[in-house]
Amino acid sequence: MPVTLQHRRPDWLKARAPGGPNYHELKVLTNHLRLHTVCESARCPNIGECWDQRTATFMILGDVCTRRCGFCAVPKGAPLAVDYEEPERVGQAVAQLGLLYAVVTSVNRDDRKDGGAELFALTIQAIRRVRPECKVEVLIPDFQGSSEALACVIAARPDVLDHNTETVPRLYRQVRPGARYERSLHLIASVRQMNPDMTTKSGLMLGLGEDWSEILVTMRDLVEHDCQILTLGQYLRPSADHLPIVRYYSPEEFAELKAAGERMGFLHVESGPLVRSSYHARAQLAAGHPSRPFDPAQGRERKSNGDREGAVTRNPQA
Numbered sequence: 001m002p003v004t005l006q007h008r009r010p011d012w013l014k015a016r017a018p019g020g021p022n023y024h025e026l027k028v029l030t031n032h033l034r035l036h037t038v039c040e041s042a043r044c045p046n047i048g049e050c051w052d053q054r055t056a057t058f059m060i061l062g063d064v065c066t067r068r069c070g071f072c073a074v075p076k077g078a079p080l081a082v083d084y085e086e087p088e089r090v091g092q093a094v095a096q097l098g099l100l101y102a103v104v105t106s107v108n109r110d111d112r113k114d115g116g117a118e119l120f121a122l123t124i125q126a127i128r129r130v131r132p133e134c135k136v137e138v139l140i141p142d143f144q145g146s147s148e149a150l151a152c153v154i155a156a157r158p159d160v161l162d163h164n165t166e167t168v169p170r171l172y173r174q175v176r177p178g179a180r181y182e183r184s185l186h187l188i189a190s191v192r193q194m195n196p197d198m199t200t201k202s203g204l205m206l207g208l209g210e211d212w213s214e215i216l217v218t219m220r221d222l223v224e225h226d227c228q229i230l231t232l233g234q235y236l237r238p239s240a241d242h243l244p245i246v247r248y249y250s251p252e253e254f255a256e257l258k259a260a261g262e263r264m265g266f267l268h269v270e271s272g273p274l275v276r277s278s279y280h281a282r283a284q285l286a287a288g289h290p291s292r293p294f295d296p297a298q299g300r301e302r303k304s305n306g307d308r309e310g311a312v313t314r315n316p317q318a
Contacts, residue, residue, distance in 0.1 A: 079109055165185070188222065199288065228266060232270070234249055
């Protein structure tokens with residue numbers, strides 16, 4: 001059974017505190033290049049682990065979001081002006097870190113007709129120019145349902161296109177004001193209609209008040225809309241101003257949902273209390289595509305000397 005909120009935060013939600021030389025190097029680099037990361041802006045609990053392994057998710061289009069989702073720690077308000085030099089700086093960071101896998105996301109930019117799709121495309125292209133061997137995953141907003149904006153991103157050929165459903169449909173108005181469940185499903189289905197070779201991905205947060213049957217129905221909806229990789233993680237309240245945690249799910253329950261998702265037909269399900277969209281992202285892709293060079297015994301893809309991981313290098317089951 002889920003842990004009730006009369007108890008303190010469960011021990012399994014303890015994460016590594018930020019620190020160490022790799023963490024500080026990434027901090028200096030992102031500050032120097034004037035780049036934002038969702039790791040910092042969204043107060044991700046895994047920042048200590050991921051940054052220590054030289055992994056970060058770049059957040060483009062500023063750090064101010066035009067929507068007011070009840071779960072998200074990213075600042076809300078009037079958006080910043082678009083910085084057209086930002087894609088080149090992301091590429092520079094990827095090259096300097098020697099990444100083999102990069103994840104790029106953004107705030108919502110409902111002030112722009114294309115929702116920021118052009119900057120996603122430019123960023124993918126910038127990474128490809130300086131680091132052609134680097135795979136690129138993009139975690140995109142819904143672009144307010146614009147098929148033209150989605151096509152712009154797909155034309156830049158990211159390796160993985162991720163759009164998070166976040167929660168079950170009953171909770172959308174409360175959790176994701178400004179978004180629509182059906183719109184998100186349609187976006188995911190449209191990706192492989194536009195490019196059948198592109199890998200699709202989505203994610204859910206648990207603990208916002210959904211029930212078990214709603215989770216399973218949402219997972220089935222995603223499979224039926226051609227979602228291939230799924231992430232499931234515990235919602236953690238960023239502050240007292242955000243939506244409360246209704247309950248905690250145990251590691252055993254996350255394991256049960258992982259097994260259920262694999263039976264439904266997902267290529268891979270990354271499921272655990274601290275899982276977030278880009279957590280173990282490179283390993284998720286490799287696990288979903290067994291033909292890609294991934295050695296689970298070593299927990300890393302085979303790589304040449306000098307190459308570094310742009311996503312966590314552990315076994316995808318870790």
